[in-house]
Amino acid sequence: MDWLRQIPIGQYVDAKAGWLRWMDPRLKLGWVLMFLLTPVLAGPIWRVSLLLVLLLLTFCSGVPFRVWWRSLGVLVLLAAAAGLLATLLPTGDAPALLPVRPPQELPVSLPTGSAWEVLRLGPLQLGNFSLGPLVVNRRSAELGLNSATLILTVVHSVNLMLLTTPSEDLVWALSWFLAPLAALGLPVDRLSFQLLLALRFLPLVQEELQNLLRSLASRAVNLKRLGFKASFGLVLAVGERLLANILLRAEQGAEALMARGGQWLPSEHFRPSQVAAAGFKPQNWLGGLLLLGMVVMRGKYGSL
Numbered sequence: 388m389d390w391l392r393q394i395p396i397g398q399y400v401d402a403k404a405g406w407l408r409w410m411d412p413r414l415k416l417g418w419v420l421m422f423l424l425t426p427v428l429a430g431p432i433w434r435v436s437l438l439l440v441l442l443l444l445t446f447c448s449g450v451p452f453r454v455w456w457r458s459l460g461v462l463v464l465l466a467a468a469a470g471l472l473a474t475l476l477p478t479g480d481a482p483a484l485l486p487v488r489p490p491q492e493l494p495v496s497l498p499t500g501s502a503w504e505v506l507r508l509g510p511l512q513l514g515n516f517s518l519g520p521l522v523v524n525r526r527s528a529e530l531g532l533n534s535a536t537l538i539l540t541v542v543h544s545v546n547l548m549l550l551t552t553p554s555e556d557l558v559w560a561l562s563w564f565l566a567p568l569a570a571l572g573l574p575v576d577r578l579s580f581q582l583l584l585a586l587r588f589l590p591l592v593q594e595e596l597q598n599l600l601r602s603l604a605s606r607a608v609n610l611k612r613l614g615f616k617a618s619f620g621l622v623l624a625v626g627e628r629l630l631a632n633i634l635l636r637a638e639q640g641a642e643a644l645m646a647r648g649g650q651w652l653p654s655e656h657f658r659p660s661q662v663a664a665a666g667f668k669p670q671n672w673l674g675g676l677l678l679l680g681m682v683v684m685r686g687k688y689g690s691l
Contacts, residue, residue, distance in 0.1 A: 398590055399553050405449025407551045411671045412560035412659060415548050417678055422544035425685045426537055431529055432691040434536040440681075441544055450551060462542055470535030474527050554586040556659045588636070595632045599625055 407415075422441060426434050445455060548557075562579040569575045603625070610618040 398549065400450075400454050400550050405451075405551065406670070407444075407448040407450060407547075410551075410674065411668070412552055412556040413563055414671050414674050414678070415552055416557070416560045416564070418674070419544050419548050421678060421681055421685075422540055425682070425689065426533075426540060429685070429689045430691045431532050431536075433685065433689045434533060434540070438536050438540050441540055441547075445543070445547060448547070448551070450547075454550060455547070458546055459543060462539055462546075466535040466539040469538055470531040472531075473534040474523055474531030475521055476527075549586075553659075554583050557586070558583045559658050584640070588633070588640070591636050592633055595629055595636065599629055599632075 422437065426437060429437075445459070558579045561582065562575050565573065565575045565578070608621070610621070613621065
């Protein structure tokens with residue numbers, strides 16, 4: 388039952404090896420924003436290329452293989468399931484049987500429905516039920532590909548940053564980007580400290596979920612015997628208990644912090660030591676130029 392502890396999603400791992408650990412946190416945050424924003428309204432070629440770049444960075448980052456392979460495997464299975472469902476499920480209403488205009492009045496001849504089909508299975512028969520044909524056309528194939536690549540790119544890029552970046556460094560990088568908004572009255576230090584506390588509570592969320600799953604396993608709960616209605620009610624009850632336990636942990640943490648005289652610290656207090664000592668290193672300049680090149684390529688080839 389300790390499988391959640393073996394999948395360190397969102398948890399910093401103090402691995403001294405690897406150049407990604409010593410990269411400037413501001414640059415890492417910029418790369419993550421590139422992975423999060425550039426897939427929006429992009430074509431399938433750019434999405435697949437972006438995923439390949441992310442996997443290449445993961446394998447060449449120097450982070451130990453045992454740290455990220457479990458989380459990456461779970462994400463691959465989740466993305467594959469979501470992509471398969473998006474591919475097989477209907478993507479829209481059926482086309483009209485009668486054309487709005489006569490075909491001879493159209494300036495170009497539109498392709499027929501069969502020409503756009505990639506795969507057709509069926510009709511499938513399961514006992515007395517007929518599922519009909521499962522048609523995979525170009526639109527559904529692109530939807531499945533976009534869904535799978537988006538899930539894997541977004542989640543794994545953030546997870547890779549959290550694995551190699553301490554929470555304090557990430558808070559300082561975010562406050563550095565939001566520093567101009569402090570002149571407008573935005574409480575940057577307060578928001579940064581709240582982000583730090585939220586990142587600290589991620590292991591507690593995994594621990595509470597693991598405790599609830601262990602309690603269900605110890606009671607030998609069989610969802611098949613309960614039926615659909617009772618199983619759904621059990622899942623809702625577990626989710627409600629998980630949320631209540633998380634809020635209770637958060638309240639206890641806040642009370643403990645206030646009892647010890649806790650206070651908001653300025654964001655400059657979390658400045659990374661390597662940034663304070665050497666500033667922006669040459670390898671960070673190279674990473675910034677590569678990031679700028681990726682943004683330029685998105686504007687030129689992102690629609691393909």
